[in-house]
Amino acid sequence: MKSLLIACACLLMAGCNQEHQHSAPVAIEKYSKADSLMKEQLPDTITKENHSAIMEFILGKPKHTIKTIGILVYDGVNDLDMMGPRYVLGQAGAKVQLIALHPGNIKTVMGVRVVPDNVIDSVNQLDILVIPGGFTGTIQAVYDERLHDWIRKIDKGTTYTAGVCSGVWVLGATGLLEGKRASTNWYREEEFLKKFKAIPANERYTHDGKYWTSAGVTAGMDMSLAILNDNWGEKYTQGVMLDMEYDPAPPISGGSPEKTGFLVEWMMKAMYDAGVDPLMDSLERKKKITP
Template sequence: MIRLSFLALLLCFACQNSAPTEEPSADSLTEVISAEDSLLIARLTKDFTPENHFDMMNEVFGASDYQVQTIGILVYDGVNDLDVIGSRYVLGQTMGAVTQLIATEPGNVRTVMGVEIVPDAVIDSVDQLDILVIPGGFQGTIEAAYDEALHDWIRQIDQQTTFTAAVCTGGWILGATGLLEGKRATTNWYRAEEMLEKFGATFTDERFTRDGKYWTSAGVTAGMDMSLAIMEELWGERYAQAVMLDMEYDPAPPIEGGTPDKTGAVVYQMMKGMYDMGVQPLMDSLENVPNS
């Protein structure tokens, strides 16, 4: 059962077994509520039951213009935890779709932070997806950006996808396949313009970018914004808002930061230097390995 409908079911039983709570008043809402929506709100307040909640959800959200049934998120040793989980949490609530974590090879995957992931499948067993998401990471991502067998699989899957997406430095992997050539794209701030130009793409410096069927995001947390935008495209604004409310997604960081232009010069230079130390030697070694 899909996540949103399951939540709705739980809420229905909770309402039947607890004291009524005060609902947000119409005055607290920023939207102008139509007469039709006012009637729908009244029905949702009084008549929402486990028996009719699917019908009520259909009235609220409507139908999708897309037939998305299979979503795959690539995982590999050294992948960034939040690149995977943020996208998985959002896109895992796509109505009517099965979402899988797909590993590059058999066995469990260890993320860049040392968390062990149990994949649902391996790339050799998957030959079709409606949505493919390629997360980023650090050294494991760089290695994947030079993995021709992986690139062949991505290009094969891309032939049938509705959307192909990359989070953070996952754009380096997607770019290395040649699929971003001539496209507008974004990626993690580190060497962003240089890397995308290397793959024939135009860097947009946006939180996320869509160019046709290709979606790319800036670093890590931007993958959630991109995934929510994909959800809005699939199911509309109300459905995306429902997912956001489930997440209570309303970021309010305690200090300014998170992008190069909002970060102090000393901190920026230190972070860039740390990335350089980890990235450049590995890239140099892979550039010098002859193609087998």
Template sequence: MGILLITVFSCNTKQDLTSISNKIQTESDIKTENIPKITEENHDVLMNTLFGKPKYSIKNIGILVYDDTNSLDVMGPRHILGQILSAKTRFIGMKPGTFITTDGVEIAVDTVIDSINQLDILIIPGGFQGTIKNVYDKKLHEWIKKIDKNSVYTASVCTGAWVLGATGLLKNKKATTHWYKAEEMLEKYGAKYINKRYVRDGKYWTSAGVTAGMDMSLAMVYEILGKNYTEGVMLDMEYDPHPPIEGGSPEKTGYVMKYMMEAMYDAGVEPLIDSLEQVKKASEDIIIL
């Protein structure tokens, strides 16, 4: 199912469509016999009346993919932004082939960064150790900055903000990221940490961890295509989360579990950062000499 299913609704006149769209009529006022099937003749009128024209023309969406990224960081935005009918959404790798996510999902890329010079939306997902390695990948940073020059939106999900921050593009911007080391890492790159599910500062969008990437992507759809279209996307997904317990943020998680999660992250993150910082310092010393 997709957003196209919304187009099964139509009316005899543009005025009828406007009334339904603006909810001037109640559901009980709308009679099904007055809603004929969509045809080639009324399709454009229907779409324009219900949804209006997009705020921005979005033709090319790229989602960076690499080993050890989080699969939902990639797939959540891919599903939602893929509902923008005018756009082509592609997985982009730093090299050809397939990449393995943190939970073992294989993702085949459509193209590589060397072949892409322009995107309307760029999504940089997060992950674990693979993300940290990308924080130190200068070639990747230069590509992101090149794409950013002409993008409508440049965005990150979860710890993808660490990579985006390392490019310098978040300097003096408000941003968010995964809760682990959030303030420390964003301040390292000159950004101001905001503890929200997603943050927009100009053309830059950042989201908190993993699932927050879907909220951010829905906010993008809302900004580009408006409330009616976003409602359709959310209904198609049946996006109305109700987890079995309260949790999902440091503020809603017990102290012991939060401590254990931090310790687990520390064990995988801190030694890698230390080793990469040493390599970086050594290369800088060589350049100085």
């Protein structure tokens, strides 16, 4: 039984890496007239003295001033759900914190020990809040009213509030996604989004107002790049993507139910069910008993 649950957890984490419907990226003109005209106004070399002015001239200024970014972490959080957005948004020039539920280190689903920067009780304001997914810890967070109260408090002051993969379930449990279009991991997507009165979008990532939600794991990086693009603009986002050399080229077609063989899809869902249903049933019963 223990090995089955471990397998379920690992498969759910791997399965978060699924591709939903999304529009083709906007094509970029390599040698545009506008860029050529801008380049004529710039010096030939970038130095320590002029680099800030050159960057501002090329990249422009952000739509909103973002000073603080917080990423929720907890035992069993998915490594890439957390670190993908951390890497992307960490290049926005803001203070980025990993914020835990309790004091002490946390352990990711892959066994990596992480030292959080802060705990939720000590954080009262953020410009961007990101809630990553996972497995057992995520499902427990869906029933954590203390955490929900904190998320709702922080959300009152955010410019962007975001969820990645099954982290969207946690965000949905706060009631903040009610009546809003949203995306999440492909696994029982419509069921879970409707449970929280959200509107299933079936997209790689979705934004409705200030709320941004994504499909699983790798989609959190796409969503974070989309947030960069929305606030800091196209050139800034291109710079970050080039720094990451972000140009995915998987070896085979896959990453969504539509692109996966039926037998593999059936196996993955059955394994998820075996891990998710007993845990959620147990927490539902506990919720009914707790006054």
